[in-house]
Amino acid sequence: MIQHNDYTDLLKNNQLWAAEKLKTDPEYFDELAKPQKPRFLFIGCSDSRIPLDLITESEPGEIFVHRNIANQVNFTDLNLLSIIEYAIEILNIGDIIVLGHYKCGGVKAAVDGLDTEDIVENWVSPISDLYHFHRRELEELGDKTKMLDRLSEMNVIAQLKNLLRTPIIQRAFRSNKKIYFHGWIFDINTGLIKDLPLPLQEWKGYDLLPDDY
Numbered sequence: 476m477i478q479h480n481d482y483t484d485l486l487k488n489n490q491l492w493a494a495e496k497l498k499t500d501p502e503y504f505d506e507l508a509k510p511q512k513p514r515f516l517f518i519g520c521s522d523s524r525i526p527l528d529l530i531t532e533s534e535p536g537e538i539f540v541h542r543n544i545a546n547q548v549n550f551t552d553l554n555l556l557s558i559i560e561y562a563i564e565i566l567n568i569g570d571i572i573v574l575g576h577y578k579c580g581g582v583k584a585a586v587d588g589l590d591t592e593d594i595v596e597n598w599v600s601p602i603s604d605l606y607h608f609h610r611r612e613l614e615e616l617g618d619k620t621k622m623l624d625r626l627s628e629m630n631v632i633a634q635l636k637n638l639l640r641t642p643i644i645q646r647a648f649r650s651n652k653k654i655y656f657h658g659w660i661f662d663i664n665t666g667l668i669k670d671l672p673l674p675l676q677e678w679k680g681y682d683l684l685p686d687d688y
């Protein structure tokens with residue numbers, strides 16, 4: 476499965492890729508060098524098994540990206556908040572995707588704990604809270620894998636709700652910007668993305684979404 480053992484392989488591949496692109500389209504990089512106009516903001520897990528460009532067959536320039544362990548929307552994360560602000564106010568992105576995945580190490584760490592990696596444990600502590608809050612429902616699934624998969628889905632929904640609670644998003648709604656939210660799960664077992672149903676009525680009830688969403 477692992478095809479490249481040496482970092483120099485990556486650099487060689489890059490040269491081949493650039494040459495191939497030029498061969499099929501001599502203006503490819505002139506186009507790419509123009510200011511970016513991505514349509515989508517993607518917030519996903521850092522896991523190496525989810526190369527978004529490949530699994531969605533999207534091209535450079537199409538997706539503005541933020542990734543962190545277990546796709547968290549954390550109110551103290553200046554990096555993420557800057558990205559959301561830039562995406563909405565400068566790039567005018569209208570679709571935001573939070574993508575989690577099954578077999579997520581961050582979700583597992585939130586449930587099982589880690590021995591020494593206490594910074595990671597701290598980072599995923601909102602998922603531990605989610606787990607404890609829904610513990611009965613999750614344990615009724617009767618199977619650890621199913622339970623972790625379901626928790627991964629719940630985590631995506633919870634992070635979308637956090638996103639709606641940010642002042643940046645609420646300000647965008649007040650100025651009547653149309654922004655659409657998507658909660659996706661990548662199933663590593665099949666290679667397919669599941670588009671999760673979102674609790675829109677509940678969010679409207681909390682005044683997190685405009686009535687005409």
Ligand SMILES: [Zn+2]
Binds near residue numbers: 522544579
């Ligand atoms: Zn993950």
